[in-house]
Amino acid sequence: MKKYKIVLLSGDGIGPEISDVSKKVLKELSKNHNFDIEIIEKLFGGIAYEKYGTPSPDETIDQCKKSDAVLLACVGDIKYDSLARELRPESGLLKLRSALNLFANIRPVKVRKSLLDASTLKKEIVEHVDLIVVRELIGGIYFGKPRGHITNTKIPKAFNTMVYDSAEIERITEIAIKIANQRNKKICSVDKSNVLEVSQLWRDTVLNITSKDKNISLSNIYVDNAAMQLVRDPGQFDVILTSNLFGDILSDLAAMLTGSIGMLPSASLNNNGPGVFEPVHGSAPDIAGKNIANPIAMLLSASMMLKIGLNEEEAAENLETAIDKVLSKGFRTADIADGSSEVLSCSEIGDKIMDEI
Ligand code: IPM
Numbered sequence: 001m002k003k004y005k006i007v008l009l010s011g012d013g014i015g016p017e018i019s020d021v022s023k024k025v026l027k028e029l030s031k032n033h034n035f036d037i038e039i040i041e042k043l044f045g046g047i048a049y050e051k052y053g054t055p056s057p058d059e060t061i062d063q064c065k066k067s068d069a070v071l072l073a074c075v076g077d078i079k080y081d082s083l084a085r086e087l088r089p090e091s092g093l094l095k096l097r098s099a100l101n102l103f104a105n106i107r108p109v110k111v112r113k114s115l116l117d118a119s120t121l122k123k124e125i126v127e128h129v130d131l132i133v134v135r136e137l138i139g140g141i142y143f144g145k146p147r148g149h150i151t152n153t154k155i156p157k158a159f160n161t162m163v164y165d166s167a168e169i170e171r172i173t174e175i176a177i178k179i180a181n182q183r184n185k186k187i188c189s190v191d192k193s194n195v196l197e198v199s200q201l202w203r204d205t206v207l208n209i210t211s212k213d214k215n216i217s218l219s220n221i222y223v224d225n226a227a228m229q230l231v232r233d234p235g236q237f238d239v240i241l242t243s244n245l246f247g248d249i250l251s252d253l254a255a256m257l258t259g260s261i262g263m264l265p266s267a268s269l270n271n272n273g274p275g276v277f278e279p280v281h282g283s284a285p286d287i288a289g290k291n292i293a294n295p296i297a298m299l300l301s302a303s304m305m306l307k308i309g310l311n312e313e314e315a316a317e318n319l320e321t322a323i324d325k326v327l328s329k330g331f332r333t334a335d336i337a338d339g340s341s342e343v344l345s346c347s348e349i350g351d352k353i354m355d356e357i
């Protein structure tokens with residue numbers, strides 16, 4: 001029997017609630033699909049800070065490195081906003097991404113038929129949405145140096161550096177090409193090359209690399225236009241390739257096409273070694289502990305983990321079908337409820353999904 005060792009990081013806010021659902025579902029899938037899954041739980045984020053004084057303890061990172069895959073719920077809480085930057089839960093996340101060299105962040109945005117009415121946009125605009133955001137994850141302005149505060153000026157000043165070298169752009173472009181080749185072979189690269197040098201290098205490098213693959217059709221647009229096109233006609237996109245900051249912003253925007261950010265999974269990958277699979281949403285401290293969160297983004301992340309991280313494609317498909325069945329029967333969590341649906345709690349919708357597995 002195949003045996004996998006995964007690390008589960010429940011993190012903060014709604015994290016433990018949606019993790020509970022994910023654990024049960026993974027165990028059930030392992031029984032049905034004949035594999036063994038060891039789930040090692042580690043502290044990460046604000047909760048790790050409370051216990052160890054750091055959001056990303058070495059022990060947690062080491063355990064992640066030794067695993068087959070990492071499933072992460074979410075981190076963060078406003079109560080940590082006043083901490084020094086390196087102690088904040090978000091910095092822990094950046095450290096994990098960087099320590100595992102997860103340069104490629106894959107965010108599929110697919111509108112599920114049963115949720116067409118949940119979007120704030122018109123049905124006709126969102127019904128054909130099926131795109132993937134490929135976001136560079138360990139470079140750009142998130143990590144660029146120098147960065148910091150300048151204190152010896154009359155008024156407070158702070159700065160960051162948006163920087164890429166061509167090798168970083170090349171490797172993320174290769175990933176986008178690989179993904180596009182499994183889909184409609186269209187890549188739209190998003191930059192701000194009308195203003196930024198770093199974006200000019202981005203555009204030139206992407207063009208250079210993609211031109212070697214004759215199957216790929218490449219378009220380039222500026223990030224402001226990309227934001228507009230994503231709400232005007234999102235169906236035009238297949239693979240969106242972009243840098244760390246632009247990808248962060250555009251993927252939240254794209255998430256809303258599906259009706260709720262509570263529906264969007266992601267995978268952060270390296271060319272080898274374990275990936276981190278996590279929902280795009282945050283820790284929603286305002287609804288934490290109420291058992292009303294939507295566990296589906298985390299379950300879809302678990303499905304990406306099964307498929308990409310563990311090669312358990314059938315189990316992944318089983319899970320996705322189960323989710324679709326539950327949604328098409330009209331069961332919803334509060335964030336995606338419409339007048340005609342039955343609103344369930346986080347654990348209740350988890351149980352419904354278990355029943356369909
Ligand atoms: C995301 C999040 C993170 C990011 C934060 C929590 C650091 O918004 O995964 O999109 O900005 O990358």
Ligand code: MN
Binds near residue numbers: 249252
């Ligand atoms: Mn984000």
